[in-house]
Amino acid sequence: MRRIPIEYAREGDILGRTLYNNFGGMLLRGGTKLTNRIIIKLKKYGYYSIYIKDKYTEREVEEIIKPEIMTRIHTLQEELQGIIAASNYGKKIDAKDVNKNIRDINEIVNEIVYETIFNKDTLYNLHNISIYDDYTLTHSINMMLLSIVLANDSGFNMDEIKKLAIGCIFHDIGKTFIPIEIINKPGSFTDEEYELVKSHSEKGYEFLTNYTDLHAVSRNISLSHHEREDGLGYPRGLRGDEIHKFSKVAAICDVFDALTSDRPYRRALPLHDAMEYILASGGNQFSIDLIRTFSNSINIYSKDTLVLLSDGREGIVYEVNHGFNTRPKIKIYGEEGREVTPYVVDLMSLNNIVIEKTLHIFSFDMYSKIND
Ligand SMILES: [Fe+2]
Structure with missing residues (x-):
């Protein structure tokens, strides 16, 4: 797939x-x-x-989160959004309702944390799970999954990872207080609109603080996930060590998932391009130590990706070599633009060959595509 x-x-x-x-x-x-x-x-x-x-990629790819669980979380998130939306029209928010909803979400999140950490194989197939057309909700789940992986590989303990994960789910909850037309506006914001969008950090934090029992370190993610290492972020312009490590993890995963997701006004970047962006922003925007771990943790060539090798051969990523994300095993389908009987090569033992780029279609298939 x-x-x-x-x-x-x-x-x-x-x-x-x-x-x-x-x-x-x-x-x-x-x-x-x-x-x-x-x-x-x-x-x-x-x-x-x-x-x-298709005929090259018939295999199933295991999903990290089963569709039933996705739907359950989704429904709960929507309930919470409903409570907030009603408050925008003057209805009082009842902390009891909010806390019940959050406890239910927390239970599911804890399960997901265990699943993600103890199922290394799934973890290496971390795919973008944007099967829902509601970006904000899907994004918060993707961003949480990435954060769990990065936190785990950075040596966070289980209690920390759970607190981080639940904070990630609610990192953009403040956006619910801002008119949807502005949040989804294609193109650039006016200065006024941008200020309003930026206020989602404080609005979210305020909401979580006033109406939930979430731990302070979890709530803080909603406040600080747009801070930057160089102090140019918002809302407080914190720099370096002033930013809590949970927010540093969240910031990287937030941007990575946004870049690799389709948006109404922008198409998703391939994973390796998004990774380039993250690496290039190290030091200014993100913690250098964390992005180093991130680039090792997140597999940018997932199973079944079509690739062109530097020697001109074309194939699919057949198996990932754990810990060596850019050197997977490749099932070759084409040589010099001609289809060949498939065979597998291991980039771990072919030192002089690299993946040159990912493809959407093999060159020897182009002709049939054009004639379709
Ligand atoms: Fe945000």
Whole structure:
């Protein structure tokens, strides 16, 4: 299974993952054979990319979070948003309702923390799980997963990881207090709008402090996830060690997931480009120690990615070599632009060959694509 831009979807490809709408309702079941009509519809719905299985990538990719659990968290998050939205229209917020909701979410999050940490294999297949069209909710879950992995590899203890994870889920809760048209506005903000968007940090923190029993270090993530190492972040302009380590982890994972997700006005970056961006921003925006760990922890060439090697061979990432994320085993399908009988090579033992770039389609398949 692999993710492709919707333009590369072809009649006959099999949809790899079920697509859901905002309300957890099924839009299109995984396993559906795509027709041109369906592909046009998906484009209309605003999907930039989808997961497919084709003859090169028939394997299942295990999901870290089972769809039922995703739906459950999703429903709870929406309930909470509903409570806040009602307060925007004057209804009083009842701390009892909020705390019950948060306790339920916390229970699920704790389970996810265990799953993620103890299932190393799944962890190396960390995929972007944007199957819901509601960006804010999906993003908070993705960002939490990345944070769990980074925190675990940075030596945080279990209690810390749990507190970090629940804080990540609510890091952008303050956005619920800001008009949705502004949050989703494509293009740039006016100065006034930008100030309003930035206020989500303080608004979220205030809400969590007034209405929940969450631990201070968890709440602090909502306040400080936009601070930067160089002091140019907001809301307080903290620098270096003044920023809590949970917020430093959250900041990296927040940006990485945002860059690798499709947005209404911008297409997702490939994982390795997003990683380049993160590495290049080290020191100014992010903690150098953490991004070093991050680049080792997060696998930028996940299973079934199509790649071009520096010697001109084309293939798919067949198996990840744990700890050596840029040197996986590759199943070769093409040599010098011609299809060959598939065979596997291990980049760990081919020192002079590197992955040059990722592909959406093999060069020897181009012709059939154009004629479709
Ligand atoms: Fe934020």
